[in-house]
Amino acid sequence: MAENGKARTLFEKVWQPHIVREQSDDTPAVLYIDLHLVHEVTSPQAFSMLRERGLKVRRPDLTIGTMDHSTPTTPRNDLGVIPVADAMASKQLDTFAKNCEDFGIPMYALGDEHQGIVHVIGPEKGLTQPGMTIVCGDSHTSTHGAFGALAFGIGTSELGHVLATQTLLQNKPKTMAVNVAGRLGAGVTAKDIILAVIAKIGIGGGTGRVFEYRGEAIRSLSMEGRMTVCNMSIEGGARAGMVAPDDTTYEYIAGREHAPSGAEWDAAVARWRDLPSDEGAVFDKEITIHADELTPMITYGTNPGMGMPITAAVPAPEDESDYNRKIALDKALTYMDLAPGQRLLGQAIDVVFIGSCTNSRITDLRQAADFIKGRKVAEGLRMMVVPGSQQVKAQAESEGLDAIFREAGAEWREAGCSMCIAMNGDQLQPGQYAVSTSNRNFEGRQGKGGRTFLASPLTAAASAVAGVVTDPRAMMTGLSQGEG
Amino acid sequence: MEKLSHIQGTIVPIPVNDIDTDQIIPARFLKVTDKVGLGKAAFCDWRYGEDGETPNPDFILNKVEYQGAAVLVAGDNFGCGSSREHAPWALLGAGFKAVVSTDFADIFRNNALKNGLLPIAVDADTQQQLFSLAEEDPRAAVQINVETQTLTLPDGRKVSFPLDGFSKYCLLNGVDQLGYLLALDDEVREFEAKNPQRVVTTA
Numbered sequence: 001m002a003e004n005g006k007a008r009t010l011f012e013k014v015w016q017p018h019i020v021r022e023q024s025d026d027t028p029a030v031l032y033i034d035l036h037l038v039h040e041v042t043s044p045q046a047f048s049m050l051r052e053r054g055l056k057v058r059r060p061d062l063t064i065g066t067m068d069h070s071t072p073t074t075p076r077n078d079l080g081v082i083p084v085a086d087a088m089a090s091k092q093l094d095t096f097a098k099n100c101e102d103f104g105i106p107m108y109a110l111g112d113e114h115q116g117i118v119h120v121i122g123p124e125k126g127l128t129q130p131g132m133t134i135v136c137g138d139s140h141t142s143t144h145g146a147f148g149a150l151a152f153g154i155g156t157s158e159l160g161h162v163l164a165t166q167t168l169l170q171n172k173p174k175t176m177a178v179n180v181a182g183r184l185g186a187g188v189t190a191k192d193i194i195l196a197v198i199a200k201i202g203i204g205g206g207t208g209r210v211f212e213y214r215g216e217a218i219r220s221l222s223m224e225g226r227m228t229v230c231n232m233s234i235e236g237g238a239r240a241g242m243v244a245p246d247d248t249t250y251e252y253i254a255g256r257e258h259a260p261s262g263a264e265w266d267a268a269v270a271r272w273r274d275l276p277s278d279e280g281a282v283f284d285k286e287i288t289i290h291a292d293e294l295t296p297m298i299t300y301g302t303n304p305g306m307g308m309p310i311t312a313a314v315p316a317p318e319d320e321s322d323y324n325r326k327i328a329l330d331k332a333l334t335y336m337d338l339a340p341g342q343r344l345l346g347q348a349i350d351v352v353f354i355g356s357c358t359n360s361r362i363t364d365l366r367q368a369a370d371f372i373k374g375r376k377v378a379e380g381l382r383m384m385v386v387p388g389s390q391q392v393k394a395q396a397e398s399e400g401l402d403a404i405f406r407e408a409g410a411e412w413r414e415a416g417c418s419m420c421i422a423m424n425g426d427q428l429q430p431g432q433y434a435v436s437t438s439n440r441n442f443e444g445r446q447g448k449g450g451r452t453f454l455a456s457p458l459t460a461a462a463s464a465v466a467g468v469v470t471d472p473r474a475m476m477t478g479l480s481q482g483e484g
Numbered sequence: 485m486e487k488l489s490h491i492q493g494t495i496v497p498i499p500v501n502d503i504d505t506d507q508i509i510p511a512r513f514l515k516v517t518d519k520v521g522l523g524k525a526a527f528c529d530w531r532y533g534e535d536g537e538t539p540n541p542d543f544i545l546n547k548v549e550y551q552g553a554a555v556l557v558a559g560d561n562f563g564c565g566s567s568r569e570h571a572p573w574a575l576l577g578a579g580f581k582a583v584v585s586t587d588f589a590d591i592f593r594n595n596a597l598k599n600g601l602l603p604i605a606v607d608a609d610t611q612q613q614l615f616s617l618a619e620e621d622p623r624a625a626v627q628i629n630v631e632t633q634t635l636t637l638p639d640g641r642k643v644s645f646p647l648d649g650f651s652k653y654c655l656l657n658g659v660d661q662l663g664y665l666l667a668l669d670d671e672v673r674e675f676e677a678k679n680p681q682r683v684v685t686t687a
Binding site: 169 | 590683
């Protein structure tokens, strides 16, 4: 309901109740944080700072840790342990375990049945709930906005601020409505929506803003699909991305470990139902894309904004009027070793990676497995399937998805960030091409000299079977309405 | 944090748009548990050859005439991508005290300011002028005044840049922002008394 007659956005309804001290001319707002997720890579220097200053973690009961970035995804040994071969990674993981223990923070260690990518386990355990403020030292924290939470990535200094005070200094961001009208066609998924949005606005298009994804296509998405969309908000430069909670949200949360129950559940849902933006609420900016016009998307360049319909041709630098952008495109095509005007369909690839905090949840794996069932991975191509968490892995195995992937010739791995970040042993070799369901195609992101085409799990699966970049729609029989 | 009021030094141009934090410091260097030695790895994949050690002679940071530059001038939208604070740590480690661009990614800007690395947003004309200046004369120096929020070009022209008041106060006085938050303990307690916690991770 509009308060005091003024229509408010979802963002404003989450932001305002978390203000400990209002923004002034001299100081940013002080924002209270409901949940702080920590992992091994961006936290050690913050814990060191706490020790140096003799500070405690103020609210370990609002903090949770998991190991994900530098963890190997190789198989367990005979003792059921996932061995860490890299000495530096091993030291980092040990440091993290000690920090969590010393400061009383619950943590899921490598090998634990609840370990996984930080943005997979938050929602999975019911910790991510509508109306909350959530931060993590990771830019893809925007994922949690799928539940109508205000969730964003922070640096290590800010991580120290939250550990010590449970608050953050923040200037109030602006808002931007991203309307996705209509319905997705068959073979077109949540990943294609967000790649299309970023291609439209560019990777700096959302700087200083919080997106709210709206419209029929967003409402029709599963929670996993909404997480995929919100996850890549940062690739559009946005501080965060949000989707208003609805029955799909409540059904996903109900019954999870940290979800409210009984009378508390009813009270929580009643509160959450007030969160969606009021009719007439004004956004600082609005854009609209039409889901029914979307095709599967793919990136051709070295940032996520360099995306296009999979059937399109790679753009030519000489057609770019802006000088800096012309140079950027030329540099990207040189790195990718692609020619202007070239079509990506049919482009040979070496690796297919299905995983990452963008696309490693159960519905992603089901889509890929459905597609690949009864088919084989092309000869000479490496396909890695990396579930986002041990819980996703167990669920997939109970459904027999692991067997489908293995029979097709794909690798079924342990949970973690894996080849999305290439700091854990999983990486491309120089010059290799990959179709990847992850979120970044920056130079060297998936391994020094590696070349990444970002796409959906369906496009990745189709490309794995064909051995070349492939439009999944060309290989789908009995086409059904797109989802995910 | 040390006080930062003035910067004077030469400039090095990297006229590339959208320089992401994976270029500033690749993820494989993020296995550290401290901040030591990251400067050597700044722009590693552009700066060194296949072996990761042999300097690439074409890359500007390896050119003799640009050694010791204090100010990096980059293309639009500097610091996009990952939230890694290792990016400003690496730039500081490489000797930079300020980065000039037309725009900065939000998290990079926050991280930089908390470490005394000054992000200076200028208009596209000034950016292009700095590119040309630095390319023509590697000894061309600029002066930056934090108090007046001005960048002075070698020809004496002054350009002002935005800087939020709180960050400015912290830079000029050499104080970090945590002290301010710690002093609000009573207000935080009051907030917590009024707002029941949403989840209990330790339960």
